Amino acid sequence: MMEVNEEQRQVKSGGRSRYHRSYVIFTILLVLSLCFYINIYNNSETWTATVGLFFPETFHNKTTNVSLTTVSREIVSLNTVSRGIVSLTTVSRGVPAKPWKPPEPYYVAYPYNYSFVINEPEKCQKENTFVVxxxxxxxxxxxxxxxxxxxxxxxxxxxxxxxxxxxxIGLPTSQDSEKIQEDLLQESEKHHDLLQSDFWDSYYNLTIKTVVMLEWISAYCHKASYAMKVDSDVFLNVKNLVNMLLLAPKQNYMTGLVARTAMVLRNPHSKWYLPKTVYSPAHYPPYALGLGYVFSLDLAGKIFEAAQLVKPVYIEDVYIGLCMNHLRIALTDPPDGSLFNVFPVDYNRCRYSKLIATTTRSLKDQVYFWKDLQTPGPYC
Known part of the structure; x- marks a missing residue:
């Protein structure tokens, strides 16, 4: 009996020894792996972004723009391609395999010299545009x-x-980006209404997208009278928009749903969070909400120039307000406070015949509302 117990103790002791050896080996391998990782990535994007908040001049070439510099060179070398269109296989040379993600939710890589991958440079000239x-x-x-x-x-x-x-649009970032890009090239050939620039298309890059828009308008659509940025989930009454603009100022004019004395959100869990290190005042200057704002063409160039000087934030409509504040140009309230609506308006023909823009709950709603509004008969 004692021999059996002794044998059992030896078995248990041997099992514990093997377990301890395995644990020691695993720990050593883990430490070595971490040391290798830290050595390779000791200048991490998160750390660099934090430094970049205080030294943006030296920072903006260390993350997103490293890849975009390569992209831009590829595009410049292909200027002979029809209408400036290139395929994603060309655009993606030198771009990391994984799509870039912002190190911080309020980080924006701008200013930077972005290029157009798909362009319609003669659109406004050919159409003699009044409002784009x-x-x-x-x-x-x-x-x-x-x-x-x-x-x-x-x-x-x-x-x-x-x-x-x-x-x-910007560059696609999903796993099937090559297919999306090929589809975009076909879509562009069919409709001739796409503009694509070489920045990663994401929510946190909307400010880049907006300033690129202003750059394009000032470069290729300067003979138009007005421009409007409008979100894709918005129902737009084009007739009412044009009728309003026929009576609008031709210079220093921007209107929409203007927010005044809007509070800066300091809750880190908020979608629109901005820390004091990025923007210290408690309130934003006046700005037009991003669902849709209209401006005279002279402002495209003025705001674009201001964007080279005003520290960027990822909330694009706020940033346009910051640029307007820098320019000391006041925003104009619309002639009727019900013309622009940030919350979806319940549909009826009378109400929709009088508004200019409202967000909608679905694409199906957008299509139905517009088609119903076109049917003959009185609105109200």
Whole structure:
């Protein structure tokens, strides 16, 4: 009996020894791996972004712009390609395999010399544009583009004034980015209404997207009178928009749903959080909410120039307000406070016949509202 117990103790002791040896070996391998990782990535993006908040001049070339510099060189070397269109296989040379993600939610890589991968440089000149509508949309959201093309984007002439429509996109970041890019090239050849620039298309890069929009307008659409940035989930009454602009100022004019004395959100869990290290005042200057704002063409160039001086934040409509504040140009309230609506307005023909823009709950709603509004009969 004692021999059996002794044998059992030896078995248990041997098992514990093997367990301890395995644990020691695993620990050593883990430590070695971590040392290797830290050595390779000791200048991490998160650390660099924190430093970049205080030294933006030396920082902006260390993250996103490293890859975009390579992209830009590829595009410049392909200027002979028809209408400036190149395939993603060309665009992606030198770009990391994984899509870039912002080190911090309020970080923006701007200013920077972005280039257009897909362009329509003669759009406004050929159409003799009065107002150009630019719709920022994600590369893979063809459904939203088609819904707009089949509804309010068909209203190209109002009161003898030409309305031009363009969709603005960045580089796709999903796993099937090559297929999305090929689809975009085909879509562009079919509709000739896409603008694509070489920045990663993401929520946190909306400020880049907006300033690129301003750059394009000032470069290629400067003979138009007005421009409007309008979100893809918005129902737009083009007739009412043009009629309002016929009576609007020709310079230093921006209107929409203007927010005044809006509080800066300091809750880190908020989608619109900004820390004091990025923006210290408790309130923002006046700005037009991003669902849709209209401006005279002279402001495109002025705001673009201001964007080279004003510290960027990722909340794009706030940033445009910061640039306007830098320029000391006041925003204009619309002639009627119900013309622009940030919350979806319940549909009826009378109400929708009087507004200019409202967010909607679905693409199906956008299409139905527009089609119903076109049917004959009194609105109210």
């Amino acid at each position: 509508l630019i719709i920022p949309v994600s590369p893979g959201n063809m459904a939203a583009r088609d819904a707009i093309r089949s509804t309010w984007a068909t209203e190209r002439s109002v009161a003898d004034k030409i309305v031009s429509v363009l969709f603005l």
